[in-house]
Amino acid sequence: MKLEENKYFKAVVKNAWPYTVGAVLLALLNITLFIANGSPWGVTTPFVYWAAWIHETLVGPVRDWVYFNNPTHLKALDLTFFTHGGSLMNLGIIIGALFTSLAASQFKIRKIKSFRQVIAAIVGGLLMGYGTRIAFGCNIGAFFSGVASFSLHGWVYTIFIFAGAWIGSKLLVKFFM
Amino acid sequence: MAEYRLDCLGEACPVPLLKTQKKFAGLNVGDVLIVEIDHSCAMKNVPEWARKEGHNVEIEETGDGEWEIYIEKAK
């Protein structure tokens, strides 16, 4: 029998899992990570380190910025991509997704189709990056881990992420579709 | 009993679903809409929407990470 027709292979590797299965697994992983690492799941703080490392190498120091007065951030400036856990975790997300999409034979280089997608990626990326620094996190750090940490900032974030998504939807339909 | 094609290759969520919803509104009962997509998430949310609306849905994988979703308007 061919592997592709095996029902377990189909259910686990080939087909998508139900959303609820994903939800429970992500929650359990986040709890386990919290126990193992002493701090829950976050995604975007490593991003600012990546940019800061490049900036310090090519442009100049960022150590005098108020943002890097924070001892954790300051210490991270002396690390590298491969000695910083958060960076490796983000790389892991990319490689993990690559692995499962290949295993299902569903990997494909999806080219950018139009100029409006270029604009959308640039504007959307910048807005998200900037937003995470002043909101103290993204959908993972501020919402998922923030609300689960019983933090009020997580709940405030939740209300305004809905508002932002609503405005974004209007803009998307009007300009990017 | 007409058959229509909707090219959503290269489109990111939620564009494929929005285009499908828009196009589908103008179809008659019995018509079939074939939505071509290569966005792995749209492969889940387009059929989910169509099934919830009560239409007949079939998914065919036409290539690596490419799908055709057949939706027959049932009502």
Add this chain to the structure above:
Amino acid sequence: METKTTVTERVAVRPGRKKKNQLPAAIVVLLGVILFGVMLGGKSAGLAISWIFGIAFGIVLQKSRFCFTAAFRDPVLTGSTSLTKAVIIAVAVASVGFGAIQYAAVTKGGTLPGFVSPVGWHVAIGALMFGIGMVISGGCASGTLMRVGEGFMMQWLSLIFFVLGTLWGAHDYSWWKSIFIDGTSGVHLPSVLGWPLGIVLQLTVLGLLYILADRWGNRQKS
């Protein structure tokens, strides 16, 4: 004369196109993942743990097509709430575990672990910016990383500007700090309301949101 055929029959008569089996490539990637993990483990157990968790998050996100962006966007835009409900379940399950971890740490006399950050208008403005950005670019932080791995070039570009955006935000942080953040502090609900009320209140609100999302999803019939 056209006879009535079902959708299934129409699909069946179509000649299938050639598909490649990418499983061998997946196995190569898996071997690389293990090898890299062993290498990291030789340097530091913590780095290997981070790597393994990243891989696990990536696998779960991709396989379940989990998308935080869709959870916030779809209720209004497409009428679907299935991801909204899933996200509420994720937060509720995590809350129980996080609560236990925090309670254990605090009763032992340690500092409160978890992400509790200052509350103020900066959070509202930042979340608003993030919400607009994630809908336009088709993915939040975790979603963008996952789609980078799936081969979406649009998200490759978006990630580059995401990273630039964080640096821009860090650069302007002093302004935000002096106008909005200074004087605000983190609010940990159980520390204010007491543990039983804090946890019960949070789970009740999540439960109500779930019911609301469920009704909203069933209400919308176009």
